[in-house]
């Protein structure tokens with residue numbers, strides 16, 4: 001749900017420190033290339049730049065994105081420390097800063113107000129324009145962050161982010177270069193030029209991967225799959241997999257270019273990562289076949305009505321399923337929820353009773369969030385004011401078609417009368 005925009009929201013403050021740093025690095029890198037073109041730089045320095053670029057990229061894709069933003073797998077402490085260090089070397093903010101904005105991006109993809117790098121605001125804005133401003137994201141406080149706050153690696157990296165990033169991003173290449181007598185060349189190429197490569201390749205995921213490419217899984221938002229970007233971004237360019245963010249892969253097919261996925265699998269085999277999440281095959285197949293039938297339908301019909309007619313097939317399934325559900329009173333609902341430790345986690349969304357107990361660990365937003373919106377029987381001491389309908393219908397997330405399908409599957413009843421839940 002896109003709320004009305006007031007003038008102050010449309011004109012956020014310029015983030016001067018960010019803008020000056022960002023532009024200065026660009027200027028310094030280009031001046032460095034002019035003074036020390038690659039043919040004047042030692043081979044070890046050029047290799048170092050390449051390694052820093054790739055390692056930082058993995059810090060962002062495997063660490064910041066899949067591990068921390070989407071909890072797509074779990075990792076041992078040493079791996080979390082390494083990923084936090086590599087991500088900091090990429091100079092894209094702390095894990096906490098990055099993840100909260102990325103979670104907003106997934107919840108409100110393309111929304112010009114709530115998506116920090118909304119593609120709907122143009123290619124330049126989604127690529128790097130957003131970096132220059134300091135908007136107040138009104139939904140940011142509602143994004144779940146308990147997992148981040150409870151991870152000592154995240155809190156330590158957040159507190160000491162600037163010295164860690166400077167040490168690894170600028171000082172370390174210079175020191176390495178000194179070892180082989182080319183400190184300046186290493187600093188220019190490993191510290192500055194590789195920085196631009198890391199930044200712009202990552203930013204392309206927000207810009208080009210929402211602009212050009214294929215949409216095999218969904219067309220509900222602008223995310224697209226693009227193999228060239230996948231190569232440049234350690235696999236993140238298969239971006240149309242947006243609807244399954246809790247999956248540790250950016251594409252389920254063996255043909256998807258996704259080195260980040262391969263690294264996570266290798267870590268799992270070595271016992272350094274575990275609990276790798278995969279979207280259910282059934283859900284992926286259903287997303288693929290929905291898009292195939294839509295393309296087929298669109299190809300058959302040249303009129304614009306094709307879209308609305310293909311869009312209604314899902315809604316038809318919805319109403320059919322709903323009609324078959326039993327009608328419950330609030331008493332029946334309370335009995336179903338139960339008490340104590342065996343209490344079920346149940347949401348009431350649009351008068352439909354949804355038992356999310358089996359879905360808690362699958363939910364991309366995490367189990368804590370679902371529990372906050374769970375139905376509490378009358379007399380429960382805890383707060384009962386959270387409105388799951390509002391949250392599901394766009395207040396907290398623009399849920400995807402895949403999420404709606406899953407919701408139907410775990411809906412157990414309908415409320416007999418309009419309630420205040």
Ligand SMILES: [Zn+2]
Nearest residue numbers: 205206223239
């Ligand atoms: Zn995206």
Ligand SMILES: [Zn+2]
Nearest residue numbers: 065102106245
């Ligand atoms: Zn993501």
